[in-house]
Amino acid sequence: MEKCSANEVFRYFSEIASIPRGSGNIGEISAYLQNFAKERGLAYIAEPCGNVIIRKDATPGCETAPGVVIQGHMDMVAVKEPDCTLDLAREGLILRKTEDGRYLYAEKTSLGGDDGIALAYGLAVLASDSIAHPAIELVATIDEETGMDGAKALSADDVRGRQFLNIDSEDEGIVLVGCAGGLTQKSTFSVGRDTVSGSLLRIAVTGCRGGHSGTEIDKNRTNAVLLLAELVNAMDCGQMLQPLWIRGGEKDNAIPTSAEMVICVNDYERFAICKAFDAAERKLLDAYRLQEPKVDFSLEETTDGGEYEIQEGSYRVMNHASVDNILHFLLLVPFGVSEMSVEPKGLVETSNNIGIVDTSGDVVTVTSSVRSSVEVKKQLLADKIALLTSLCGGIVSRCGEYPGWQYRPVSPLRDAFIEVFRDQYGEEPLVQTIHAGLECGLIIEKMPETDAISFGPNILDIHTTAERMEIASVERTWELLLRLLDKLGRG
Numbered sequence: 001m002e003k004c005s006a007n008e009v010f011r012y013f014s015e016i017a018s019i020p021r022g023s024g025n026i027g028e029i030s031a032y033l034q035n036f037a038k039e040r041g042l043a044y045i046a047e048p049c050g051n052v053i054i055r056k057d058a059t060p061g062c063e064t065a066p067g068v069v070i071q072g073h074m075d076m077v078a079v080k081e082p083d084c085t086l087d088l089a090r091e092g093l094i095l096r097k098t099e100d101g102r103y104l105y106a107e108k109t110s111l112g113g114d115d116g117i118a119l120a121y122g123l124a125v126l127a128s129d130s131i132a133h134p135a136i137e138l139v140a141t142i143d144e145e146t147g148m149d150g151a152k153a154l155s156a157d158d159v160r161g162r163q164f165l166n167i168d169s170e171d172e173g174i175v176l177v178g179c180a181g182g183l184t185q186k187s188t189f190s191v192g193r194d195t196v197s198g199s200l201l202r203i204a205v206t207g208c209r210g211g212h213s214g215t216e217i218d219k220n221r222t223n224a225v226l227l228l229a230e231l232v233n234a235m236d237c238g239q240m241l242q243p244l245w246i247r248g249g250e251k252d253n254a255i256p257t258s259a260e261m262v263i264c265v266n267d268y269e270r271f272a273i274c275k276a277f278d279a280a281e282r283k284l285l286d287a288y289r290l291q292e293p294k295v296d297f298s299l300e301e302t303t304d305g306g307e308y309e310i311q312e313g314s315y316r317v318m319n320h321a322s323v324d325n326i327l328h329f330l331l332l333v334p335f336g337v338s339e340m341s342v343e344p345k346g347l348v349e350t351s352n353n354i355g356i357v358d359t360s361g362d363v364v365t366v367t368s369s370v371r372s373s374v375e376v377k378k379q380l381l382a383d384k385i386a387l388l389t390s391l392c393g394g395i396v397s398r399c400g401e402y403p404g405w406q407y408r409p410v411s412p413l414r415d416a417f418i419e420v421f422r423d424q425y426g427e428e429p430l431v432q433t434i435h436a437g438l439e440c441g442l443i444i445e446k447m448p449e450t451d452a453i454s455f456g457p458n459i460l461d462i463h464t465t466a467e468r469m470e471i472a473s474v475e476r477t478w479e480l481l482l483r484l485l486d487k488l489g490r491g
């Protein structure tokens with residue numbers, strides 16, 4: 001196979017980087033892609049949402065091979081450092097190389113290697129007249145980073161190929177062959193309230209490590225909301241526990257790092273509560289010391305009764321039945337990994353995160369973020385949590401559902417990738433699934449016959465101003481892509 005330099009890839013990458021394209025701001029990049037096609041007489045489709053699909057016929061000798069799609073998203077997470085003067089809604093990025101020449105980055109902003117590099121590879125293939133390939137399409141989607149709107153809106157009728165090369169992964173040497181689907185489920189509990197008099201104490205759990213609810217769910221992180229429930233349960237104060245509210249966590253997709261409960265106590269109970277707290281704190285610190293070295297439990301006076309203060313010294317607290325319901329739910333609800341995958345072996349398959357607990361008025365809401373690469377298991381786990389909610393007197397609602405990409409036991413595309421990788425690198429790629437969403441899940445839902453893989457060059461610290469892309473890795477991945485197209489072209 002003719003060796004082909006990656007110069008054109010970098011040239012297209014810098015053109016793309018000169019176009020502002022933060023999520024939601026895709027007009028200019030979408031027009032740029034359409035112009036690219038027009039100038040070269042290539043057929044293209046601009047979908048109403050802004051997705052652009054550009055087609056090129058097979059090169060001679062590859063006409064009978066099944067078509068291939070290079071797919072990536074045109075938007076980027078556009079972030080900048082506080083002292084950066086660029087207007088990222090209107091101006092392009094300033095590309096730089098690190099001093100050692102190893103990495104490409106953008107001055108004081110994110111780079112958009114995620115996922116500009118997919119477009120650059122795609123355009124370089126389409127523009128070349130020396131690269132062998134089957135019938136090829138570049139599918140550039142909009143707004144992946146803010147809910148995968150482009151993949152959601154993509155019409156199956158507009159795409160001919162059913163072999164998808166999703167170039168939206170950031171680890172050279174890893175090929176992804178499956179991803180998690182997810183949904184958000186809110187469990188809501190109506191609480192009854194009694195009016196009592198006394199003073200307020202705030203019980204808090206802080207300093208847990210937290211993390212991403214998908215990619216860090218298997219890292220043994222403790223959930224601060226559930227730890228607070230364990231603490232209160234270990235205090236075992238029965239009817240003395242009179243909470244005004246319980247709150248913790250900030251995002252559905254983050255493991256909470258802190259949580260708090262404000263309770264009302266009278267002078268007779270205060271001593272017993274403090275003693276119970278001390279004993280429970282000792283017990284839990286001992287249990288969680290290794291897992292959460294910075295965890296802290298605190299009990300302190302507060303005067304903030306929020307909306308539950310009737311007048312100073314008089315508060316509306318949750319009644320005992322309501323407290324029991326909520327605590328029982330938090331003590332029993334599954335958190336963390338519920339199943340590991342059989343194939344590829346030993347990766348997270350199904351999990352749940354409790355992201356937020358909040359009290360507002362007379363309602364406590366607990367948000368679950370369920371994920372699985374197996375659609376049925378996602379539903380089963382969500383159903384289990386719904387059943388527990390109902391046993392604890394609550395109701396559920398679901399939103400933000402997206403499909404997973406289930407591992408295919410038979411995948412000619414995966415086999416072809418592994419073969420060309422082995423030839424080029426002299427070693428095996430790691431074949432993995434990822435416990436987070438990729439556009440492939442939505443694409444396969446629309447076109448179930450699709451065979452897909454996801455790969456890409458090394459890009460570090462994506463979505464931050466430290467984002468940088470390894471130049472040699474871009475070159476190797478370019479060669480890998482050309483070898484793969486050549487192999488697929490030969491059928």
Ligand SMILES: [Zn+2]
Pocket residue numbers: 073114115144168
């Ligand atoms: Zn991406």
